[in-house]
Amino acid sequence: MLVILIWFVMITIAIVEFLKMKKEGQKKTMIAFFPIWFFATIYATLVFLEVPIPNPTDVLMWIIPIVLEIFGYNI
Secondary structure, three states: OHHHHHHHHHHHHHHHHHHHHHHHOOHHHHHHHHHHHHHHHHHHHHHHOOOOOOOHHHHHHHHHHHHHHHOOOOO
16 A cells, blocks of 8 residues: 555656656756656655665675776777
């Protein structure tokens, strides 16, 4: 039941932010905001459900060298 509350709060915040950004004409901000907010909602749900997930920092530390290597940077 609390998962529904998490989703309700996250969706409510997203709607409020959408209306604010739409009013201010911030289309690029909306494009950046909603995928991040979607993943934040999924992450919050998984943490609440105590699903074993890796630390986001560890995931970034694994991905960043791969991306940098693609662009020709060596660490």
